[in-house]
Amino acid sequence: MSAVNAPSYDASSRQPDGIRQVRALPRRRPGEVFAAVALAGPAMALLLVLFILPVVAIVAVAVTDWQFGTRSLNFIGLANFRAIFADDIFLASLRNTAIYVSIVMPGTVLGGLAIALLIESGDSLRGFYRAIHFLPFMATLAAMATVWEALLHPTIGLVNNTFAAVGLPTANWLRDETTVLPVLAVIGIWQNLGFAMVLFLAGLKSIPQDLYDAADIDGADQWLDRLITVTLPMLGPIAMFVVVVVALRAFEAFDTVQILTQGGPGHASELLLHTLYRESFEFLRAGYGAAITVVFLVIAITLTLIQARLIDKRVHYQ
Amino acid sequence: MAAISLDRLSKRYGGNPVLDAVSLDIQDGEFLTLLGPSGCGKSTLLRVIAGLESQDSGGVAIGGVAVDGLRPKQRDVAMVFQSYALYPHMTVAANMALPLKMRRLTLLQRLPIVCRLLARTRATLRQIEEDVRRTAAALEIEHVLDRKPGQLSGGQRQRVAVGRAMVRRPSVFLMDEPLSNLDAKLRVTMRAEIKELHRRLGVTFVYVTHDQAEAMTLSDRVAVMLDGKLRQVGRPLEIYADPAERRVAEFIGSPKITMIEARVGEGGQVHVGSRLLPIETAQPPGSLIVLGIRPEAFTLVAPGAEGELLAGRVRLVEHLGSDLYIHLEGAGQAEPVIARLDAAQAPHIGIGEQIHLAVHAERMLLFASDGRRIRAATDRRPVAVVSGLRAAARAEYAR
Known part of the structure; x- marks a missing residue:
């Protein structure tokens, strides 16, 4: 999360290329090497045990036919990958995840930005609005999912009753193939909105008042002009960060699917992480599940790399 | 426009x-x-x-x-x-x-x-x-x-x-x-x-x-x-040169103006300690006033010379090429008095030396105890003249 730095306004010197700098250093004494190992060692060990080794293990398992719990396994090459890309359920899951992310990401970012702008533009009850919008993010989603289930209940749910009362069409939201994914996406937006809002609020705070004053003097004093001239460009770095982090969080959606729909009806709400979980731990096809995990990791790492690149290069005004 | x-x-x-x-x-x-x-x-x-x-x-x-x-x-x-x-x-x-x-x-x-x-x-x-x-x-x-x-x-x-x-x-x-x-x-x-x-x-x-x-x-x-x-x-x-009140005089000018407590005697005479100043004021006798002197208004005089205002020990000398700033202590003042002297006319002043300073009457600024500026009764000339006073003071010293 090191990228949550506010958009820096004044020019500050960028770090030179780290690798080149290390090479340029003179030979180190043994004491320094020992100190470096002692200081970096624990973190390296944890990284190795908790991240790098599991990834290696996953890749290794993905090229076998291992069944979870069995004592034997065979190397089968890329057969698992060929299998998942021929599997309709996995493809549906991939497609659903893409749709889910493409609703949740813009919905959360735009919603969070709008709420942050509204809160920042008013003077009263700021803390209150901040808190209530941030609550869903803090709450346990598993518990909140049951609340949503009650709200969306086809006969006694508040949503259907309200819709019926005002003459809108009702639906069996979570059991209907056409509505289930959008409804899950709405819950996803609801959950992440506060997160995006808090980041945007921090970004708004770091915009120097002088810029707004200058915009006033220059004649950009309508809200739309101020937004276009100062606010949005100055929020650029933070917006890029929010976009990528929210996209990653959306990719990882699992609890709502598991609790509300189990991927159903049919496979209409099957999302990647849920498919992965089912294949690995319900059907115990560890090798197959590992192959899905590798695909998932590739997507996540790609997003992270994009974030690192964009935040470094595109949106810092230096 | x-x-x-x-x-x-x-x-x-x-x-x-x-x-x-x-x-x-x-x-x-x-x-x-x-x-x-x-x-x-x-x-x-x-x-x-x-x-x-x-x-x-x-x-x-x-x-x-x-x-x-x-x-x-x-x-x-x-x-x-x-x-x-x-x-x-x-x-x-x-x-x-x-x-x-x-x-x-x-x-x-x-x-x-x-x-x-x-x-x-x-x-x-x-x-x-x-x-x-x-x-x-x-x-x-x-x-x-x-x-x-x-x-x-x-x-x-x-x-x-x-x-x-x-x-x-x-x-x-x-x-x-x-x-x-x-x-x-x-x-x-x-x-x-x-x-x-x-x-x-x-x-x-x-x-x-x-x-x-x-x-x-x-x-x-x-x-x-x-x-x-x-x-x-x-x-x-x-x-x-002509500040309207004490705080303006203190804010403007670097080094800071020296402020010396003075007393109004009989007939509007102004005393600093036991010395009688060559100016008069319309303030009531017995009232306390403050005398302000810009650093460059001081001139170096011989001990006991006519017009000597204060004497003290040199604590610090700052050479600025054409001028030097002399920080003087023990001149009966809590804060050091800073005088700006022409380097050519005060060439050999060393730390610890006792020196004597005089001020021309026209360079003395009087302030009431509430900070208001008091126009000295003898100083009725327009402001423009004041600008030439430094040269006049020098010429007088040279004589």
Whole structure:
């Protein structure tokens, strides 16, 4: 999360290329090497045990036919990958995840930005609005999912009753193939909105008042002009960060699917992480599940790399 | 053309008065500096003139028109900020073009790319580009038009900020400590450029600073502000030589003016300790007053010479080439007395030496115990004469 730095306004010197700098250093004494190992060692060990080794293990398992719990396994090459890309359920899951992310990401970012702008533009009850919008993010989603289930209940749910009362069409939201994914996406937006809002609020705070004053003097004093001239460009770095982090969080959606729909009806709400979980731990096809995990990791790492690149290069005004 | 008239402006922040009945008339084309320490309300006053903040009471008129309640853009003022406040995501050219675009293009013409295809919009944009280029050429920043502010040096940013203010030819320039983010050398250069800019544009400048040197060198008139009140408004020399009150005298001038307690005796005579001063005052006998002496008003005299005011031990000597500052202690004063002497006339003063100083009657400034300036009864000459007094005092010493 090191990228949550506010958009820096004044020019500050960028770090030179780290690798080149290390090479340029003179030979180190043994004491320094020992100190470096002692200081970096624990973190390296944890990284190795908790991240790098599991990834290696996953890749290794993905090229076998291992069944979870069995004592034997065979190397089968890329057969698992060929299998998942021929599997309709996995493809549906991939497609659903893409749709889910493409609703949740813009919905959360735009919603969070709008709420942050509204809160920042008013003077009263700021803390209150901040808190209530941030609550869903803090709450346990598993518990909140049951609340949503009650709200969306086809006969006694508040949503259907309200819709019926005002003459809108009702639906069996979570059991209907056409509505289930959008409804899950709405819950996803609801959950992440506060997160995006808090980041945007921090970004708004770091915009120097002088810029707004200058915009006033220059004649950009309508809200739309101020937004276009100062606010949005100055929020650029933070917006890029929010976009990528929210996209990653959306990719990882699992609890709502598991609790509300189990991927159903049919496979209409099957999302990647849920498919992965089912294949690995319900059907115990560890090798197959590992192959899905590798695909998932590739997507996540790609997003992270994009974030690192964009935040470094595109949106810092230096 | 725009004269500015401020009428009893007052403003409070949470009970604290930051502007206290400020009235001031600024002439058309004048360079007026608001000078005061941090927190004296000078920046707030500038922002009220700009329309960025509103006053609690009182009125602002620019060019004879009341502008209270008008937005900054309707006031025909331009402002240069201490931080420059350049838009970091825009190129220099875009920064400078913004005020023109906001004025010459409609919202629709500014927004989508499609509308740029309209011939009329394109012509306006070309005209704006041309104006920006001309202004940039005048400020010698043409070569950085395509860069972003983050890639510029402090001095270049300063010029861009001035350029953005200049490009739409406002009738009033407001500058809020525009030089304080620059290093000392650049500050002197830019100071000269701002003076030159004012001469060339001939419009009204209101300049806020806490730096006396800037105020003294740039201004037609200086307005000294302390605690939200205008204490004195006048030509730079006048403020220095003829301060209206003790705090103005203490604020202006470096090193600081020396203040010596004095007593009024029979017939308006003024005594410092046992010495009788060659001036008289109309203050009632027995009252305590304060005698203020600028460092350069002191002259070196022989012990016991006529007119000797004080004597003390030299604690510190600062050589400045042409002049030297002598810090004197034990002259009956709590704070060291600082005298500025001509290096040629006081060549061999060493630390620890006992020296004797005299002051010409005309260089003595009297203040009442409440800080008000008292005009000495013998000093009735107009201010302009005072400027020549240093030379006169020297000539007298030489005799």
